[in-house]
Amino acid sequence: MANETINDSLLAYKKRSSDFLAQYKIKESLDYAIKIIDLAYQIDSDTYKTIGHYLMASNYEIVKDFKNVEIHYKESLKYSKQANDSIRILRSLNGLGNVYSEGYKNIDKGLYYYNQSLQIAEKINVESEKLAPILNIGWTYIDEEEFDIAYPYLKRAEKLAKDSGDIVAICDVKYLLGRYYVGKNEMQKANKLFNEVIEDVEEKEILSVLTDTYKAKSDAFKKQDNIDSAYYNINKYLYYKDKLFDEEKLKRIEIANASFSLDKFQRELEVTTKEKEYLAKIAKSNKLITIISIGLMLMLAGIFFFYRGYRSKKKLSKVLEEKNEQLIQAKIEAEKLTSIKSQFISTVSHELRTPLYGVVGITTLLLEDNEIQAKHKKLLNSLKFSGDYLLDLINKVLKISKIESNAEKLTKTPTNLLQLSQNLLYSFEYQAKNRNNELILEVQKELPEVLNVDSLKLSEVLINLIGNSAKFTENGKIWLRVKILSIDKDQITIRYEVEDNGVGIPEDKKEFVFEKFSQVGREFNKSEGTGLGLSIVKNLLEMMNSEIHLDSKEGRGTKFYFDLTLEVIDERGENELNLENSGINQKFRRILVAEDNKINQIVTKNLLNLIGYECTIVENGFNALQMVQKEDFDLILMDLNMPYLNGIEATKRIREFDQTTPIIALTASELSEVKEECLEIGMNDIINKPLNKNDLRDIIAKNLLP
Structure with a gap:
């Protein structure tokens, strides 16, 4: 291969490795970095040796394999010095600063490499190359809580980052300045900077920046004893940290595959070198054998790489199948837990609503009494407020549960x-x-x-x-x-x-x-x-x-x-909106109430009396069935949960011989859970308990036959 062709390949490989690195596709990036190193050794190019090793180090740094990072940054530094390439020297030094500062927690040695990098950047006076070491020095001092020492570096980095237009660098500076202000107890300034960072990167999901920033925000609020905000931000930190952790696991799988490929490549390279020497000797005596041997080598290499690719695909396919099975199982478990939670909330809400019906109902009835003393009325108003508050809480918890379980549906109607x-x-x-x-x-x-x-x-x-x-x-x-x-x-x-x-x-x-x-x-x-x-x-x-x-x-x-x-x-x-006529003649009507709870019986009877109806009360569905067989009623209020015979079964039996008498279901359950079944068996309507006077009057007027 001519040097010109190799140089073209090296440029192409460098671009591909860099592009894959930016996309966090570690294995692909490493593959091309290895190709760069191989070709660089063929033409003995120190420049491309340093580029190849620098890309190798950058990939390993993403997955925090600091041992390999150190090896390749040192190789990069060695060849950049041989090539007398100042920019690659300072970048390699900066990388070694990361190894010792972040990886080995050797702060002094980390700062030594950062300062060496910065000195070269100052010497050649390239502004864009000053940013990384200056930012890293500031970051190291912030981590060490040396805020006054860090500040001048951060302000220099701020200007350089803005000039570069690098969004990650800009946000890193804001994040570090936020931490500086937290250290100085200037919380308003810190929170403003943290919020700017989140706004800039949350949509792009730059996970490393988001995890750092939400953790810093949480620590800041905790320092102020603002537990609500600290709790919220630590949850966001954990959310993005989990996403980052999942991403990291995938990267580690990639890096393991890449390491295996590298080892194999090195072994194959050694074998190929020996074969080339041997074939060169044979070529002097028999050119034909050389050609055949090369052909066989190419064929065997093709078979080998095809087999290795097949095995990799097969292994990857198996991993994907296992992951898919795990996801399906997790989905089933999540749906099961959601169902159990919804059922639990529904059951508990029903059990709470039933006694609240008595509390709110009796309180309402007592407040209707004009002879009640003013001091008692004040106490009753407080009691009713408490009952209404509890009922509102129950309804809201149930609403949240329904939304989360996708039980809530849209029902559009013509509306003014x-x-x-x-x-x-x-x-x-x-x-x-x-x-x-x-x-x-x-x-x-x-x-x-x-x-x-x-x-x-x-x-x-x-x-x-x-x-x-x-x-x-x-x-x-x-x-x-x-x-x-x-x-x-x-x-x-x-x-x-x-x-x-x-x-x-x-x-x-x-x-x-x-x-x-x-x-x-x-x-x-x-x-x-x-x-x-x-x-x-x-x-x-x-x-x-x-x-x-x-x-x-x-x-x-x-x-x-x-x-x-x-x-x-x-x-x-518009006419369709007012088809129902609630202005029914208020004449004497007989209403049957099927309700097993004694307090609820009293409340319902008194509410019916207040709105002008007489009622007969029975304690269960079986008695309701007997009463309807013996006497005529204009309407039935049927509780759904009763002993002996519940409201559903009682309604089914009544509809066997009476198709006309309106039946309204009374329930403390969520309406959407039971409404469809109630209407299917022949009930005309449904109302939630606790009842209030206006709703009860309206639903009766709506369903009473003329």
Whole structure:
């Protein structure tokens, strides 16, 4: 092979090795580095020997095999000196600094090599080559908590990094300056720099930078005794560390294969060298034998590499099969655990809702009594507030569980958004008056009257957002806005905004307010809530192909906003929204109540009396069946969980001889879990316990026959 052709190959191999190194494809990069070294020895090029060994060292450094890193950086240093190549000398010295500082924890020797590298960079005055040693010296002093010594190096590195435009170098400098400010107890400056780093690299998933930065943030918050933020950031650190660890394992497999290939290559090289010497002697006496021998060698080499490739592919295929089997098994286990968790939460929520029905129901009934003393009414209001709070917590935990188990589905219906928004804001009037807040609705007049949307989920999102503003605002204003971003005949994109001028959210709390059970802190509000509302908002909006955005300044208020793209319904569809007529004549009606719980019986009976109905109560499904066979009832309220004969079985038997009497299911379970079965067996509707007077009145009016 002519030297010119070899040089062309060396340039190509160098580019490929460098490209694979940038992609963390260690084995491929090493293969080409080995080829560079082989060809460099053939033409005795010190320049390419140092390039080959430098690339070998760089690959080993990624997987932190510092023994091999040291060997190849020293080889690179030796040949770069022979080639009198200053830039490669200083890079090799910098690499050896990494070996001793990071790998062997020999700080003095590490700093020695870094300073040797920096001296050469200063001597040849190449700015771009000064960055690495300066940054590494600063990093070493930061690790040693010598902050004052580190600072001048970091400021020099900051300018050099900006001039270079290298995103990793820029972020490394910011990360180290953040650690410097933590050491100096200037936490606001530190947090700002850490956040800038995360914003720059999180999308690109530069894992090494992310793990370093989140760990530093966690340590900083821990130093301030801010446990919530420290906990959040250590979780993010562990998440990216796990991803990095998985990546590292793959790299180690690659490096093991590459090491094996290198050993084989060296043995094959020795054999080939001996064969060439032997063939050269034979060639003098018989040229034909030489040609045949070379042909045989090429054929055998082809067979050998084909066989080795086959074995590697076979081994890789087996590894992939095993990994795939493990993933399938892990998926099955995860689904099983999710199912068990959902079932547990559902069961517990049912058991909690049932006694709460008694607490909330009896309290409501007592509050309806106008003769009750004022001091007792105050206590009852407190009791009802506590009961409602517990019920809200149970419902939110159940909602989170349903979303996580993918049991929550979108159900779009024609909806008047103006009316929906008015009703939602109106429902907060009492709470607003108590805290001296003004509620303001702003809706553009161009908003179409009817849009296709899951109104229940949208309502839940807005209730949580308005409730959040109401909780953290006093003597202020709360705005609910509906803005049109774009509109055509069939589709509209709107933006919902919920804004307040309350206490606002501190900078260090913003990043985790949407996490489950996260709270802003008692120093800002004494009644924090469950910390689930905003997590539910985030998850529901993701289901609706949207996302929640936050804009807040501490002491100046908070604005949440999200965008929805919705189908515009023809105005003729408006009539479909009001087909149901709840204005049924209030004449004497007989209602049968099947309920086994004594307290629930009292509550339901009194609620029915308050809204103008008489009722007969039975304790189980069997008695309900007997009563319907003997007497006529206008409607049946059927509890689902009863002894002897449950509500499902009782309804099935009633429908064998009575197809007309409306039956409404009463349940403390999540409606979506039982609604389909209830409707399939012939029930007309379903309502959750604890009951409230208005919901009970509406569902009865809806289902009573004229």
